Amino acid sequence: MNQDDELDSRLDEQLRAAFAPPPRERIREIAASVVSPVVVRPSWPVWLLATAALCMLTWVFARSADHAPRAGDAPLGSMWVAAYEDAVERGLANCCPGGCGGGFDFAQACRQRFEARLEIAADAAVELVGAYEGLPTGGCMTLLAAADGEPVCVFVLPRAEDRRVELPADKSLHLSRRELGDLILYALSGSPGQNALGSFIAP
Amino acid sequence: MGAFESHGRALSAIAAAWVGRVDVPDLLQEAARVAWQRRSQFVAGSDLRAWLAQIIRHVGVNWRRRKCMLPLLTTDLVDHRDLPGAAFDRGFDAEHLGLPDELARGLAGLSDVARECLLLHVVAGYTVSEISGMLGIPDNTAQSHVRRAREALRASLTAVHHD
Numbered sequence: 001m002n003q004d005d006e007l008d009s010r011l012d013e014q015l016r017a018a019f020a021p022p023p024r025e026r027i028r029e030i031a032a033s034v035v036s037p038v039v040v041r042p043s044w045p046v047w048l049l050a051t052a053a054l055c056m057l058t059w060v061f062a063r064s065a066d067h068a069p070r071a072g073d074a075p076l077g078s079m080w081v082a083a084y085e086d087a088v089e090r091g092l093a094n095c096c097p098g099g100c101g102g103g104f105d106f107a108q109a110c111r112q113r114f115e116a117r118l119e120i121a122a123d124a125a126v127e128l129v130g131a132y133e134g135l136p137t138g139g140c141m142t143l144l145a146a147a148d149g150e151p152v153c154v155f156v157l158p159r160a161e162d163r164r165v166e167l168p169a170d171k172s173l174h175l176s177r178r179e180l181g182d183l184i185l186y187a188l189s190g191s192p193g194q195n196a197l198g199s200f201i202a203p
Numbered sequence: 204m205g206a207f208e209s210h211g212r213a214l215s216a217i218a219a220a221w222v223g224r225v226d227v228p229d230l231l232q233e234a235a236r237v238a239w240q241r242r243s244q245f246v247a248g249s250d251l252r253a254w255l256a257q258i259i260r261h262v263g264v265n266w267r268r269r270k271c272m273l274p275l276l277t278t279d280l281v282d283h284r285d286l287p288g289a290a291f292d293r294g295f296d297a298e299h300l301g302l303p304d305e306l307a308r309g310l311a312g313l314s315d316v317a318r319e320c321l322l323l324h325v326v327a328g329y330t331v332s333e334i335s336g337m338l339g340i341p342d343n344t345a346q347s348h349v350r351r352a353r354e355a356l357r358a359s360l361t362a363v364h365h366d
Contacts, residue, residue, distance in 0.1 A: 007357050008357070015321070018224060019300075022228055022231070025213070135260070
């Protein structure tokens with residue numbers, strides 16, 4: 001057995017000891033706990049108080065949502081960065097159902113999802129790879145594209161749901177934004193000079 | 204939820220790759236809850252294990268995001284940028300593994316997908332082909348993740364011995 005093999009077996013032993021899975025019975029308990037959760041029926045005064053508190057919270061939230069300016073959405077930015085890094089790591093084509101192209105009809109997808117017309121210009125400098133499937137992106141339509149050979153994630157959402165997304169401060173990626181009709185498009189890429197969003201049109 | 208139980212070994216390994224060891228049962232429970240809520244979205248005839256694996260990964264991302272935000276909510280005078288693991292992409296808890304420090308650091312330095320591949324292969328005993336099906340990556344990618352992860356851990360051990 002050479003030195004690498006010896007090291008590998010030592011590593012394997014240590015990893016198996018450190019990451020031994022929970023016993024099967026424990027996993028069965030975990031699974032069962034979500035299927036038949038214990039229901040505690042509170043007495044009616046508690047129930048009444050909880051309902052009143054919920055109504056109050058809803059009212060306060062509705063008021064603050066109407067009057068307060070909307071702050072940038074950093075958590076959503078973190079999710080987008082995670083999705084971009086996942087797509088780059090796995091390879092763009094590996095993140096789209098059916099691989100590169102995969103029969104994805106972008107214009108039709110936009111019509112169905114947003115009831116809006118959005119297409120990519122015929123002479124576009126950006127090449128659409130497909131729709132991203134992987135990590136959560138906050139409910140946006142997430143597209144993978146290549147511009148000048150560099151990967152770009154494009155996030156599309158209705159104007160009403162736009163929250164001025166911000167990237168985490170420690171990330172060196174670049175986020176650009178474009179308003180197109182009732183839709184807002186964001187492009188996340190590694191280069192600041194890319195104009196991937198210029199290729200999208202609302203015919 | 205019998206499926207969850209029968210794929211528990213794989214799901215535990217993936218969960219451990221995302222959050223370390225201590226939080227695995229909690230992450231499994233959260234994933235089980237999500238899987239139960241979304242059971243109607245599972246396409247009959249498709250790969251159930253891959254579907255559950257995808258849920259575990261999604262829950263792992265959200266879990267880590269929440270965990271990384273926690274220091275900001277405390278009243279301690281801590282600069283979150285100085286905390287090990289505070290960055291969004293460093294939520295893997297390497298401190299409570301019972302592993303030698305150099306090995307724990309080596310594991311924490313791997314990418315999430317590399318750690319997933321390594322733990323699924325070494326701890327859960329899955330073949331490269333099974334791992335690629337579960338994680339939705341090509342066979343050779345899974346293979347190279349396992350190989351490179353081993354190389355990185357070996358290097359972290361030998362570096363210490365040479366010091």
